[in-house]
Amino acid sequence: MSSLTPRPYYLLGLAIPLSVIIGNYLGDFYVGTATFLGLVVCPLLDLLLGEGEDSNPEDASPVFFDAILYMHVTLQFVAIASFINFVLSDPEFNFLILSTLSTGFSSGISGIVVAHELIHRKGFPKYCGYLLLWTTSYLHFESEHVRGHHKYVGTDSDPASAKAEHGLQYFVLTTVPKQFVDSWKIEMGRGNSMFFHQASLFLLIELFTLVGLYYLFGIGVVWAFLGQCAVAVYLLEYVNYIRHWGLRRDVKDRVTAQISWQSDARLSRYVLV
Template identity: 35%
Template sequence: MKYLWAYSIPVVGILGIYLGDFWSFSALLFTFVIIPFLEFLLPVDQKNYDQETISGRLKNKIFDVLLYLNVPIVYGAIFFCLYKITQPSISKTEIIGMTLSLGVILGANGINVAHELGHRKNFFEKILGKFLLIPSHYTHFYIEHNHGHHLHVSTPEDPSTAKYNQNLYAFWFQTVIGTYKKAWEIQKKLNIIDNRFFFSVKNDMFWFTIIQISYLLLIFLFFGFKGFLFVLFAGIVGFLLLETINYIEHYGLKRNRLESG
């Protein structure tokens, strides 16, 4: 039952967007005010499951299904917002609130779940993970995170590690530009290793670029310039949430290279 709380952010967000006006900020306030307040009040769960319980739960497909359900939830939230954004009665306050709330949903139920699915070996699960990265304009995360970040974390070669005394805003520029550039460098090496040509179906970065452009183009064609700007900025909010977490998790950490490598 407790795992269903993962859906609380999109539920609160969509309900707030439905109600309109200042309620459109609901997902933002719920995530950064109410949830931390509840965590402060509620006791810490220090229960550790034994290996048998863990093994049993890993085999239980219901936990996988709970992850998969984030795909229709995320895309459902996007298209509901796009429907609302095209209504003539929409106010500027609502647009700002919807942008921030959808951005939170894209970060919490999009990128977070994509991160988990991106580490799976199952092809279907990897595809779902990539679909969840599209709305945040961050499909390159799949390449850079798995082939770069895990290898170079807390070293100068990792753009997702914040330097000591580096402020958050400077880090945003470093990581957003750096991870995209790094993803292309990694993809180039993978293409050489596997003897692939640039337009190969296995050149992920090429197809990620096509998919990202197509996503924004389709939104523009069906929902106009207002819809285009809305999903553009909501996606930016989503990936900046991810990078803010990276900033906190890796700030000032440094690994030294030993003689062994």
């Protein structure tokens, strides 16, 4: 029988973006706080706390949980701003790399994971999802994920479903360009022309963003921003690799929970929204 999860536990997910903001403000080794939390503290606590079937109270108002999502949206933009400010402070190279890793790790959670929840909705929440994906230069994820991955997950037609014979690095290097191409194919399949559709518009937005960053802050900020984007995307595709590795279904079969590896680790469930 599942137990009810005290809702405040879900606020733990805010620790990552908050640690990025504080770390980038303080500088030096503090910029690595989020990386330490994500790669050391969280895995250790997952082992200590174990697994559980914790669930949200069925009679709970969605306002609390939605508020957490919008807190992530706000903190994501503050984190990116703090990162740019840190880069402009001309830090030592090792601290710059550490800040890039931490900010990218946070972008993978507050950016892409939260965006994944919001892009399945309509109206204002969906636009918030777009804004989050914009901070990771992965706007095409919406088309490919919602209209492609959901339909073809667990089949050879889904670039986000890793085959058993593929290693992690090979998967990441191939799935990223394949998903980008798939997003264009999906948009053209909706009756759009080859170059004028949502995916092409998103690409232009991302390119203009890089141009804007260059003229406002210089090439160093552009490379740093792309670096944190790369970390966030790598985190996403790492999760995709783990969740769907080696699981296959016939394209005619219905999508079921059996084509995703699931984890009931308590802390991860709280942190990953």
